[in-house]
Amino acid sequence: MSKKPFPSQTQDRFIVRLPDGLRDRIAAAAKANGRSMNSEIVRALMLHFPPPxxxxxxxxxxxxxxxxxxxxxxxxxxxxxxxxxxxxxEVRELVEANPSLLIIPPAGTDDD
Structure with a gap:
């Protein structure tokens, strides 16, 4: 019987190149807030990119x-x-019937 993976093992991963000094600023913020660097980065991204x-x-x-x-x-x-x-x-009925209409593409994309 195999072990069930931890949630962190099944989540998306993305390698990022950080400009000089940014890693240190993230580490300092994470320490000050009692979080890991990963949690600090995820929090910053969630604040900047909230779910629709x-x-x-x-x-x-x-x-x-x-x-x-x-x-x-x-x-x-x-x-x-x-x-x-x-x-x-009319908008209420449209939204109730078609929730996918609420997904708005990011600015600058050409999905026409």
Missing amino acids: PSAEDIIAELDMIADALTKSRGAAMSSVWQRLQARLE
Whole structure:
């Protein structure tokens, strides 16, 4: 029976060439924060490249916007508000039906 590998053994690996002095700065930050250098680098990358929002997150944000607008619109419902509300509902339905539409390619890529 073979041993189950540690999670770190199954994760992607990538070798990076660091400019002079950067390794020392990473090591100092890792020590100050009580982390390994790997954890410090992964944390920095996750902060710079956060995961895209889920369909549920976007729908929740649209709901909050719609609620705020409903509370602040006052007595008269303008045609602008009606169009905005209809558009929000269209976006909500589109996102619920096609969550993959939320994946936005990075700027500068030509996926046309």
